[in-house]
Amino acid sequence: MITLTDVHKAFGPNHVLRGVNLEVPTGTSCVIIGGSGTGKSVLLKCVLGLVTPDSGTITVDDVPVQDGDRDAFLARFGMLFQGGALFDSLPVWQNVAFRLMRGALKRPKAEAREIAIEKLRRVGLSPDVAEKFPAELSGGMQKRVSLARAIAAEPEIIFFDEPTTGLDPIMSGVINDLIREIVTEMGATAMTITHDMTSVRAIADQVAMLHGGKIRWVGPVGQLDESGDAYVDQFIHGRPEGPIETLR
Amino acid sequence: MIGVLARLGAAVLGSLANIGRIAIFAGETVSHLARPPFYxxxxxxxxxxxxxxxxxVVGLTALFTGGALALQIYAGGARFNAEAVVPSIVAIGMVRELGPVLGGLMVxxxxxxxxAAEIGTMKVTEQIDALVxxxxxxxxxxxLPRVLAATLAVPVLVAVGDSIGILGGWIVGVxxxxxxxATYLRNTVxxxxxxxxxxxxxxGAVFGFLVALMGCYHGMQSGRGAQGVGRATKSAVVAASxxxxxxxxxxxxxxFSA
Structure with a gap:
């Protein structure tokens, strides 16, 4: 269980998170929605310890994220970054197998390569992509390589930051199915940020809307359309008129 | 008046804080030498x-510098009928000062x-976060790999540069x-x-350490976007120099002080 309690984070005068409270039960998929620049990515980075909250507590299985062995903690996580964040200097397969070639999960190079190619296949990429460098791939392909890297070591908890942005509808469907499969088959806990409502409905068990630095609404995906919250309604229907200002 | 003093104070405090950050960064880098894993x-x-x-680049710089040094020392020495000092002064000048300093500056x-550009770009594209x-x-x-490599490589570059600089002086001298x-070479040795x-x-080793440290530090501190990376690159070169x-x-x- 991932638990965030009264988490605050400001960057200078920009108070991004203003008391976030959220619980994500183990083995469930939570999708965070909200306007651009509302701090969704910052929220995920706070859980990972990439950004230190100004106040509040974040626990994973009741253990505060800043306590204990950092490597062991991070070994439980996989993360798909918004921009892919692939290492330019490494070929695709070494990006995917990065964790499998170093540290506690290190294994023989041939085995790591085999796993990388299998993960690439799972995200819809053929084995001949393996030897290419990230700069040789399209944005959508880079995103899928990044997804393959996030799931390569089969982590317990996976964060997806806009996994389908830049993908065509068919490939978005493939990725949505894959995320759903990871949660149901592997029993992983997933937190996903997306603006794609098709993805929300395909991926989520639970949906949380972040607005004004707080969780505005949280509930099962089945109740999303009947949330009774004007902010959620405006967001999920993409209406320019409503309580969410379009000038931000 | 108070406003001027306040700005001056803020600038001094800012500089001291920066020096402190760099010292901590250097200490942390060196401390990783003793802590595995090593990549x-x-x-x-x-x-x-x-x-x-x-x-x-180091070789070409040394070659032309050695040649120019020989010409200058010859012209200066001629004023005191001391043209014969060219080989020894070129050699001493190259190995003590110009070899390491020019080699260090070129590096x-x-x-x-x-x-700085590579690490800065990695930072703004979240590759550093991905590493974590x-x-x-x-x-x-x-x-650590970059700082260690530069600390070990620059003395070798300096040694090669020294030799090429002396060679440049010898070519011009002869x-x-x-x-x-033969006399030129004997005087040199x-x-x-x-x-x-x-x-x-x-x-050379100290300069190599400083160069890589500044590159890494400013890369890691890079601001957002192309402008941030550009600023980090500029700061790295200026600070290193x-x-x-x-x-x-x-x-x-x-x-060498008496």
């Missing part, structure tokens, strides 16, 4: 990038900029200044002492 592949790649690929221009989430310490994976080749060469190599010249003075005082 050998990244170290060897950095050694090639910093050492091998800097050879042409600063080539390496500090490229390290993959249980890889960026200081171990990015900084072809333009009518020195006898006879007047050089081991400490002359060793002090230059120690300087100034630190090389300051360190050169301090080391010269330590090594």
């Amino acid at each position: 050998t592949r990244e170290f060897l790649q950095a050694l090639v990038q910093i050492g091998w690929l800097s050879l042409p 600063a221009a080539r390496v500090a900029s490229s390290i 989430t993959l249980s890889t310490n960026p200081m171990k994976y990015l900084t 072809t333009r200044l009518d020195f006898n080749s 006879d007047f050089l002492e081991t400490w002359d060469v060793a002090s230059g190599l120690v300087k 100034v630190l090389i010249l300051a360190a050169n003075y301090i080391l010269t005082e330590l090594f």
Whole structure:
């Protein structure tokens, strides 16, 4: 269980998170929605310890994220970054197998390569992509390589930051199915940020809307359309008129 | 008046804070030497990038500097009928001062900029964050291999630069200044002492450390976007160059002051 309690984070005068409270039960998929620049990515980075909250507590299985062995903690996580964040200097397969070639999960190079190619296949990429460098791939392909890297070591908890942005509808469907499969088959806990409502409905068990630095609404995906919250309604229907200002 | 003092105070405090941050960064980098894992592949790649690929620029700089030095010393020495000192002064000048300083500055221009740009780009594209989430310490994976490689490679570059600089002086001495080749070489060897060469190599190691450290530090501190990376690159080169010249003075005082 991932638990965030009264988490605050400001960057200078920009108070991004203003008391976030959220619980994500183990083995469930939570999708965070909200306007651009509302701090969704910052929220995920706070859980990972990439950004230190100004106040509040974040626990994973009741253990505060800043306590204990950092490597062991991070070994439980996989993360798909918004921009892919692939290492330019490494070929695709070494990006995917990065964790499998170093540290506690290190294994023989041939085995790591085999796993990388299998993960690439799972995200819809053929084995001949393996030897290419990230700069040789399209944005959508880079995103899928990044997804393959996030799931390569089969982590317990996976964060997806806009996994389908830049993908065509068919490939978005493939990725949505894959995320759903990871949660149901592997029993992983997933937190996903997306603006794609098709993805929300395909991926989520639970949906949380972040607005004004707080969780505005949280509930099962089945109740999303009947949330009774004007902010959620405006967001999920993409209406320019409503309580969410379009000038931000 | 108070406003001026406040601005001055803020600038001094800012500078001191910056020095402190760099010192902590340097200490943390060095501390990783004693803490595994050590990324050998990244170290060897950095050694090639910093050492091998800097050879042409350092060699050419030394060659022309040695030649120009021979011409200048010959012209200056002629005022005191001391033209014969050209080989020894070229040799001492190259190995003690010009070899390490010019080598260090050329490496600063080539390496500090490229390290800062590479790490800065990695920072703005979240690759550094990705490293952390993959249980890889960026200081171990990015900084230590580069700093260690530069600390080891620059003395070698200085040694090669010294030799090429002396060669440049010899070429000019023999072809333009009518020195006898064998006499020129004998004077060079006879007047050089081991400490002359060793002090230059120690300087090279210090300059290499500073160059890579500045590249890594400013890369890691890079602001957002292309402008942030550009600013980090510029700061890395400027800081590395100034630190090389300051360190050169301090080391010269330590090594050669009476």
